[in-house]
Amino acid sequence: MIRLLLLAWLLPQGSCLTKRTQTRSLKPFQLYENFHREGDLIVGGNLPLFRAVVKDPSFKEYSREQDHPDLKLVPKNYQYILALQFAIKEINEDRTLLPNVTLGSRIYTECNFASKTTEATLSLLSTRRQMVPNYKCESRDQLLSVIGSLDATTSRQMASILGSFKIPQLGYGSFNSDKEDETVSSSFCRIDPNQVLQYRGLVHLLLYFHWNWIGLLAPEESSGENFIQTLTPLLTQNDICVAFARRVIPETVTFLQHGRKWMKHVSDLFKSDVQVVIVFLDSNTLRNLLGPMSVMKKLNKISARKVWVLTAQWDFVTEGSQKQWKGLKSFHGALSFQIHSKEVPGFAQFLSELDPHQPQADAFLCRWWRVVFDCEFLGSGLIPSRSKRKCTGEEKLEDLPAFVFSVTMTGHSYSIYNAVYSVAHALHDTMRSPGTNRAVMGGVNRLPKLQPWQILAALRKTRFNNSAGDEVSFSEHGRRPAGFDILNWAFFPNDSCAVVEVGGLDPQAPPGEDFSINPDTIVWDSQEIPFARCVKRCPPGQSRRVPEEKPVCCYECNSCPEGTFSNQTDATQCTSCPEDQCPNKEGDQCLLKKINFLPYQETGGVLLASLALFLSLITLLMLATFIQQRDTPIVKANNRSLTYVLLVSLLLCFLCSFLFIGRPRRVTCLLRQTTFGIVFSVAISSVLAKTITVVLAFMATKPGNMARKLLARQPANSIVLICPLIQTAICVVWLATSPPFPNLDFHSIAGEIVVECNEGSVTMFYNVLSFLGFLALVSFMVAFLARKLPDSFNEAKFITFSMLVFCSVWISFVPTYLSTKGKFMVAVEIFSILASGAGLLACIFLPKCYIILLKPNLNSREHLRRKMGI
Structure with missing residues (x-):
């Protein structure tokens, strides 16, 4: 095959060879120029049209009898040579770029051998057919730049030689960073992206x-x-x-x-x-x-x-x-x-005009044509073999598969095309610079006297738009951006x-x-997207966990802990929801939390409101009954005024329950506990005053004793007035220092936002309850001691039962209240208010109402005298 290439160079361009062409013997690895077109300045190239395969790489000496390296043509790579020729052709035809300067080319085909790469590089630096680097015996064909190689190893080898002469080299390099380019050569520029x-x-x-x-x-x-x-x-x-x-x-x-x-x-x-x-x-x-x-x-x-x-x-x-x-x-x-590449205008037309029979066809075209179309050219009157047809030169490149030859410019060809134009623009800018010297002969401008480093400096600054519309520029180390x-x-x-x-x-x-x-x-070999994973992906609602001694890709999937979620596949960890949201059952998203308070619309709210309204009506009826029967003995017997105060206070206690139902507001939060505390203190103070009145009445039987004097001073009024004032003072201090306020509790109940009244100062809240407990305890003790006093209408024993109910309700209230959250806590307090008030109402007033309404004969002065024996 090397002999065929040699003869291709010896014969006139455009002549196609046959296998039977006779050649003289060649020395192994003897280098011959593959392609040359004259010009004022030459763009050299070392491009991979062939690949060489050594049949026996262990040889130490080579004899003529041994076979030469097997050169195998790679048809698709021929486009690299065509792209370089097309770029030079366009530049030479452009009247604005490099006027009065003609670019030529010298192309060698790399064969993956270090010795041939070195010889090709040295030949580019020499006069044609000579091997004397940096020595020119011709005024034309000055080497301007070298395109290639498209192999990292070959690029480094060429750069080590061309860098010594400061010849700009634009080559492909599989380098990972610009720092690696610096170690290659200062004159090396990349034409591939980083x-x-x-x-x-x-x-x-x-x-x-x-x-x-x-x-x-x-x-x-x-x-x-x-x-x-x-x-x-x-x-x-x-x-x-x-x-x-x-x-x-x-x-x-x-x-x-x-x-x-x-x-x-x-x-x-x-x-x-x-x-x-x-x-x-x-x-x-x-x-x-x-x-x-x-x-x-x-x-x-x-x-x-x-x-x-x-x-x-x-x-x-x-x-x-x-x-x-x-x-x-x-x-x-x-x-x-x-x-990246784009369709270059005119390139398809350039390819369609390729004709192996034209005299200007390059030395590669004939052989390439024979290979890709599997045919033979007739030469010297020979008849093609039976297995192959005759090459007509009219075969269509469009009929070739893309892996054999592409009629659209490939990425590497596009880079070569841009590289040639970059060199031309750099030369153009250098020639236009004021400091460029020209030799003048007969008034005609000759080529400027340029040094390679001048072209290199201009190359790194060049920037232009190519015919495909892409911007092309070079940095210190290569083409950018691409x-x-x-x-x-x-x-x-x-x-x-x-x-x-x-x-x-x-x-x-x-x-x-x-x-x-x-x-x-995308067309897949398996008709679907392959599953290229060590394990299946963790769905939303789970997170990854890598077991010990396993790769990070071979993880396990764990469900998100309570209160957290993951809305991504293969989440590294679960995250907490915002305060006003909570994860759903699947744990893959956050939902708005339910609002938790005791509304009127719920069953509990309806029942408690109905019960409070019912007890309020009963209290009103009892109050009306007692006012109507105010002159009867049973009403007058135990301080009629205290009875009215107690009934009114109980009515207010039942009505204050409505302050606890519904969404908490600022006003309701301020009134809830304070109203409840003051009203209940009035009610219990009234009960205490009635009990003390009964005790003093039985102790004041002897004239002039202390009890008679105390009874004359009406201590009941003082008790009813002083005790609520003390409770009021506690509430005022509470409201002045740390008043209750509406609050959103995001954490007490999972998945819900508790709309509550924050008590502000828990100490003051329990002080209010403690004072009520103190009054109830005193009332219970006094009533218990006076329960057996002889009297037809003695309330002491009824007050004892009422205080027993009251204390039982509120003692059980404290642990129940502390163990519940949200609306149930409010419901417990409302129920305690209603239950304790109902206990006072039932134990104290129901027996009297029974007598008033059902046994009126017992509610008379005559019955009272007969019972007392008067």
């Missing part, structure tokens, strides 16, 4: 599909180590686990040398439960997986069902004709990153292939919008 951007895109892609259990494939060299060491921390930060990270032997030798290792790699991939594999391999290396994968599929009769996520270092290419594409079917449904396109590949049974752009990564977009993906347009 790989860190691609790594972020990979993480975005994995997170979008919730894949956290993946595998990595990388070459067993420095670029592969850089890839793993850079990507792994980003994956770890996003809780993505790497199930395996395999280093693959770079493709520099034939598959047979390391067949067992390749078979083991593929076998491990088939056995692994990992569904997503990120591949950082070039096309040549990854191609060695195709054969073993096909074999394993036939042996296992199953598909690996993997999703291959391929970086921009790799492209779907095939060697030779499109008949060799079938091995790529293993990558059906794959996703690949590609350097993004990536995400492609989806589908291979169909009818031997057709489709590639669809399904997303992209735009570094110029705002944060959060730089990544885009359209899952509906």
Whole structure:
């Protein structure tokens, strides 16, 4: 094949060769220029049209009898050369860019060999057909810049030579940061986006599909180590686990040398439960997986069902004709990153005009045409072999599959196109600068006397919009800004292939919008989105917990504790709801808490309000009855005025219950406990005054004793007046220092907001209750001592029972009140008020009402005299 290339250079351009063309013998690895077009200034290129495979890499010496390296043409890569030629053609035809300057080109095809890369680089620095670097014996064909290589290792090797001469080199480099570029060469500029951007895109892609259990494939060299060491921390930060990270032997030798290792790699991939594999391999290396994968599929009769996520270092290419594409079917449904590109106006027309029969056709076109269309050119009167048809030159490039050749500009070709224009703009800016010297001969401006470093300085400052509308600029270390396109590949049974752009990564977009993906347009190998996870995702309402000694991706799901929720899938922890909300039963969202107070509309509120109203009516009827019967002995016997005061106070006690029903307000909170305390103190003071009056009445039988004097001073009025005043003073101090106020209690009852009256000072509240308890206790003791005094209408024994009921109610009230919350606490207090008031009413006044209403004969002066024996 090298002989064919040599003859292609020796013959006039446009001549197509046959296999039977005779050539002279060649020395191994002897370098010949592949393509040259003259110009005032030359743009050099080292582009990967061929790949070389050494059949025996262990040789120490090479003899003529040994075979040359097997050069295999990669048809799709021919577009790189065409993109460079198209850019130069456009620049030369542009009257505004580089007027009076013609650009030429010298192109070599890299073959992955260090010796050939070095010779190609040195040849670019020399006069044609000479190997004398930096020595020119021609006034034209000055080297302006070099495009290439599209391989990181080759780029470094070229940069080490070109950097010594300050020749601007625009190449592809799998470098992870700008600092790595600095270590390559000061004259090296990248034409690919920074790989860190691609790594972020990979993480975005994995997170979008919730894949956290993946595998990595990388070459067993420095670029592969850089890839793993850079990507792994980003994956770890996003809780993505790497199930395996395999280093693959770079493709520099034939598959047979390391067949067992390749078979083991593929076998491990088939056995692994990992569904997503990120591949950082070039096309040549990854191609060695195709054969073993096909074999394993036939042996296992199953598909690996993997999703291959391929970086921009790799492209779907095939060697030779499109008949060799079938091995790529293993990558059906794959996703690949590609350097962002746009349709360049005129490029499709440029491709359609390619004709291998034209004299100006380059040296690669004939051979490339034969390979991709699987045909032969007639030459020297020879007849093509029966297995191949005749090449007519009218074959259509559009008929070729995308993996063989793409009629739209690919990402790498787009970068080469922009690189050539960047060099032209840098040269244009340099020529226009005032400090540029020109040689003048006969009044005609000749080419400026330029130094390479001048072009390099201008290149790093250049900024322009290309014909596709994209802005192109370079930083200190490479092109910026540039993004990536995400492609989806589908291979169909009818031997057709489709590639669809399904997303992209735009570094110029705002944060959060730089990544885009359209899952509906993706074709998967398994017809559905793969489950690439160690465990199932935790649904909302649960949180993750990583067991000891397990990867962070292999977690367990635990339900959220009470009072917390998680509304996200795979939540790291559950969070508490806002104070006014509570989690639902599933624990996946917060709901507004129920408002808790005792309203009139509820059953409890209706019953308590009805009971309070009923007791109030009974009290009113009793009061009316006693007023009507005010002149009867039973009413007059035990201080008629105190009876009226007691009945009115009991009526007010029943009515104050309505202050506790309904939503608490500021006014009701201020009146609740104070009204209850003062009114009840009046009622108990009246009971105490009635009891003391009875006792003093029986003690005042002898004239001139102390009891008679006390009775004459009417102590009952003093008691009824002083005791409520003391209670009023306590309430005034309470309201002045720490008054009650409406409050929302979010925590007492789960799932509810208690609308309550905060008592302000709990001490003052219990002081009010204590004073009432003190009065009730004194009344009970006095009534108990006077219960057996002889009197027809003695109330002492009835007051004893009433105080017993009263004290029993309020003693049981305290623990019950403290053990309840919300509206039930209010209901307990209302019930205690009604029960204690009803006890006083029933025990003291029901017997009298019985006599008044049912036994009127007992309520007479005659009956009283007969009973007393008068």
